[in-house]
Amino acid sequence: MPAASPSSPSPRPARVYFFATCVVDVFAPQAGLDAIELIRRAGIAVDFPEGQSCCGQPAYTSGYTAEARQVAAAQLALFPLDQPIVVPSGSCGGMMVHHWPLLFADDAALHAQAQAVAARVVEFSHFARDVLGLAEFAQASQAAQAQRPVKVALHTSCSARREMGVHLPSRALLAALPGVEVVQQAREAECCGFGGTFSARHPAISGAMVADKLASVRDAGAEVLVSADCGCLLNLHHAAQKAGGCDAGQPRCVHLGSFLRERLGLPGAAHHVTD
Numbered sequence: 372m373p374a375a376s377p378s379s380p381s382p383r384p385a386r387v388y389f390f391a392t393c394v395v396d397v398f399a400p401q402a403g404l405d406a407i408e409l410i411r412r413a414g415i416a417v418d419f420p421e422g423q424s425c426c427g428q429p430a431y432t433s434g435y436t437a438e439a440r441q442v443a444a445a446q447l448a449l450f451p452l453d454q455p456i457v458v459p460s461g462s463c464g465g466m467m468v469h470h471w472p473l474l475f476a477d478d479a480a481l482h483a484q485a486q487a488v489a490a491r492v493v494e495f496s497h498f499a500r501d502v503l504g505l506a507e508f509a510q511a512s513q514a515a516q517a518q519r520p521v522k523v524a525l526h527t528s529c530s531a532r533r534e535m536g537v538h539l540p541s542r543a544l545l546a547a548l549p550g551v552e553v554v555q556q557a558r559e560a561e562c563c564g565f566g567g568t569f570s571a572r573h574p575a576i577s578g579a580m581v582a583d584k585l586a587s588v589r590d591a592g593a594e595v596l597v598s599a600d601c602g603c604l605l606n607l608h609h610a611a612q613k614a615g616g617c618d619a620g621q622p623r624c625v626h627l628g629s630f631l632r633e634r635l636g637l638p639g640a641a642h643h644v645t646d
Contacts, residue, residue, distance in 0.1 A: 389410070390446075405628045409628060427440070432567050459626070465533075510547055524555075541599055
């Protein structure tokens with residue numbers, strides 16, 4: 372991958388932190404590895420703090436503020452250097468940017484630390500478009516030009532869409548990939564039914580919501596459903612598999628980082644459960 376060009380809208384840092392999120396780490400590690408590979412191929416060193424775990428969002432959105440604070444506090448000291456913190460999840464990024472400072476509003480030292488961390492958080496799709504310049508790179512890539520045509524639908528989690536605007540860079544990146552037709556499914560902005568603990572607390576409602584989401588994707592003719600949030604992807608993938616998978620016309624569910632690596636024809640790209 373080439374070095375930064377004058378067309379790149381943001382300068383490239385020498386190093387970044389990568390906060391994988393607990394969902395990526397436990398359920399979809401390949402998504403994190405693919406995102407890291409894209410960053411490294413741009414000549415940027417990646418620091419992966421081994422002590423990282425969860426952003427605290429599941430506890431926070433379930434009303435367990437004290438527990439969320441405890442989890443978030445354990446992450447604050449993991450990013451001491453003044454370098455970007457790339458997060459491959461818009462919902463987790465939103466938690467870190469908007470809600471971590473609120474969790475520590477009554478503690479001046481921790482509040483200042485949370486604000487400093489929040490100011491350096493960059494959601495992966497924004498980083499891929501604005502810093503890595505992958506849209507421009509895709510247009511010039513012969514390997515990308517050689518990929519077979521495919522119809523793709525985009526899904527962004529509710530909080531990622533509202534709090535981080537992830538749908539905008541994600542759509543721009545997909546649209547820039549040669550051979551990729553981005554189709555518009557009905558009610559694109561609606562929730563997939565995951566909602567963190569919502570799916571566990573209200574499984575019948577969640578199941579109906581994910582079925583509606585998959586039906587709209589199929590009706591749009593998409594072969595692949597791409598998202599930058601692995602929580603949503605897990606919900607969508609398992610629902611699609613339960614309904615018969617690709618053999619039954621269900622879409623393949625792929626993380627944006629993995630789909631980019633795959634379509635750019637970079638070595639090591641492979642098809643995984645949620646890539």
